[in-house]
Amino acid sequence: MAIAATTRRLSASERLRRSLGNGRVTAALILLPPALLIFTLFVMLPLGESVWYSFFNWNGYGAPTDFVGLENYQRIAGHSIFHKAVGNTLKIVAISILLQMPLALLLALLIYRKTPTNAVFRLIFFLPFILAEVAAGLIWSFVFDGNYGVTASIAQSFGAESFFILADRDWAFVAVMTVIVWKYFGFHMMIYIAALQSVPEDLIEAARIEGAKRRQIVRYVQIPHIKPAIIVSAFFAIIGALQVFDIIIPLTNGGPSNQTHTIVTYLYTFGLTRLNIGFGSAVGVILFFAAITVAIFYQRFFMGKDKA
Template identity: 40%
Template sequence: MTPPALADERRMTRTGPPRGAGPAAAPSARRRRFRLLGTITLFLLPALVLFALLVLAPIAVAVYTSAFKWNGLGGLPRNFVGLDNFTRMFGDEVFVGDLRRGALLIALSLVIQLPLALAIAMLLNQRMRGRAVYRLLFFAPYVLSEVITGVLFTMIFSPDAGLANQILGLAGIDGPQWLADPSLVMMTLFLVMTWKYFGFHMILYLAGRQGIPKELGEAAAIDGAGPWKRFRYVTLPLLGPTIRVSVFLSVIGAIQLFDLVWVLTAGGPIHSSETMAVTMFQFGFKRSQIGYASAVSVVMFVISLVFALGYQRFVLRRDTEGAITTMRAQR
């Protein structure tokens, strides 16, 4: 009896190699790869064109015009000034103040706004009557536009007929100038920001919390861990990816904050609530100094880009690597 391996070898000798195994197979495989590449390019091309026109082109124009002294009229800019706009910017007390105020908003968001959103998310994850209603009420401010929010709180913090001062008046307290006091306007602005945005972060944390298996908390409770220890050693570490994304969005939002500030204070009084985006708008559209405004936009973009790349490299690296590994395992 002929062994199977020997029979296969004799059959291969008589019939020759399998079809497609010869030199003609390589061109066929190359044609399939080119066809696949063409299909991918065809589907990606509209998105790439839009990205180039709406993102890359404006960035290039801003970088180009930042090297000129230009009012936006009279055709292309011709008065080349090099880095003078940037030198002027970092010597301007208003812009340096913008950096300080942006850092203050970021610090307050990380220390107050996000912990508050996390605490409320943990509370609303418990069984309670009307839980869905509370979730809706806390998330509803985020749905409102920034313009509506700004107009609403302009009326609430009005020094004469505003609701805030009327409530304080009932307690015999003279209400302050919420939006006109340079020493108070940033805290008032942060209060409005917290009311507007903490519901978004709350929903993020709530979704992350509901993705944690209940068995882990039950196992920790069986081992004798109390509510605080279960939160500290079980819930909080597993919420790490969600918290890191929340921090990233909060910081980027504080760097680019514009519309809420513009509606509430327009950067006043005496620049005490101005941000980089407001300064850019003031010089670009109010004073027609397009070159200087472009320089401000370039600095704001570079700050956001450096933070985003550094944050992804050193903070989100484990999360992205874990997601890629999971996707590969599912293939």
């Protein structure tokens, strides 16, 4: 046992010496403290303050003194508009996975090969993602305008009355989801294109020689090879859906009648704009832990299986 312990100590010493020799420990000692400092200052401390403020009825001025315990969380749990915001967020998650990602994959399969024409199409489809969210929201607010927008022109060309889609309780969120799909499908498309370009051409050619049709090649050769990219894309879609804010504010500002709120716009409207910082902090804490839960679950049950 003494010999084994000595061997383990020597092995540890040898590993330390080698780490010092190749600079890994030195690099860690130099780079890790600044990273930890930045993470503490800009993530952990604000999160801790949000948790603390969520237990107060506080307007953001002065020090919080009106301690209310879990009252803010109870108000959130009983607020019908928060339930609507959660439902809308889940709808965005669903539309991102069921429509946005398949559309991006279809286009990627059509234009992933390196040709001048495909390069032009990739640029065209990727441009909406480059456009700032606020700018995209403002552009589409004019498109959907019932007086002089594109929808109004189309309605008038068919002899129909103008339709104010952003003012309609039933259709406003459909318009929001349309803009979200248009804005972000190019991002997922580029992920798939990068993955498809790494699929060995020998496999595709071998499948053709064996008599496989285009659909079979996609299903049994290309999609299995780009599965890791699809998993990462789905993760970005889910986390992004939890953070949708910049598009909705210029489009509908949560209206009409609070029908198009997401969790983040709910936080902004009922927390920040009304100077109810304690209430808004409670919403932020709920959103943070929801995102963390999704990330851990996804890492454990999807990304972990893919690595295995």
